[in-house]
Amino acid sequence: MVVAGAVFDEGRLLAARRSAPPELAGRWELPGGKLEPGETAPQALVRELREELGVETEPGERIPGEWPLAPGYVLQVWTARLLSGEPSPLQDHDELRWLARHELDSVDWLDQDRPAVAEAARRFPGEHPGNRS
Numbered sequence: 001m002v003v004a005g006a007v008f009d010e011g012r013l014l015a016a017r018r019s020a021p022p023e024l025a026g027r028w029e030l031p032g033g034k035l036e037p038g039e040t041a042p043q044a045l046v047r048e049l050r051e052e053l054g055v056e057t058e059p060g061e062r063i064p065g066e067w068p069l070a071p072g073y074v075l076q077v078w079t080a081r082l083l084s085g086e087p088s089p090l091q092d093h094d095e096l097r098w099l100a101r102h103e104l105d106s107v108d109w110l111d112q113d114r115p116a117v118a119e120a121a122r123r124f125p126g127e128h129p130g131n132r133s
């Protein structure tokens with residue numbers, strides 16, 4: 001399983017551009033990675049965000065849904081709140097961008113991330129559940 005974070009801060013969502021492997025490089029994703037043996041998804045997410053971005057985060061809720069990746073892998077997404085640090089592209093990424101809700105379409109998301117990002121978009125802080133469309 002691969003767990004990715006919908007990291008929100010100041011009403012924006014963090015997007016990360018992959019630098020590898022070649023077939024995914026240049027495309028944007030929610031940062032995260034594969035679970036290691038014995039880890040829960042939230043534990044893996046906290047570890048991956050620390051390794052890849054150099055930040056401490058607190059996992060929030062799981063975003064409903066599960067999206068197929070390479071054979072044998074599925075993507076799950078959890079919201080995460082930034083506790084400390086400024087994200088930098090330390091590993092796996094070469095650019096980061098904070099996107100407001102109306103900017104979500106401005107980057108070239110990995111195909112398999114599009115439905116996950118659409119679900120994440122419904123959870124922007126300050127959005128009222130009654131306003132979901």
Ligand SMILES: Nc1nc2c([nH]c(=O)n2[C@H]2C[C@H](O)[C@@H](COP(=O)(O)OP(=O)(O)OP(=O)(O)O)O2)c(=O)[nH]1
Pocket residue numbers: 002003004024029030031032033034035069070075092110112113
């Ligand atoms: N992290 C992440 N990976 C994604 C997303 N969408 C997607 O197809 N993937 C794919 C890319 C990779 O093949 C795989 C995740 O592997 P990774 O390279 O990020 O994870 P990792 O740090 O644990 O990798 P590894 O070097 O240990 O293999 O899932 C996404 O939104 N976030």
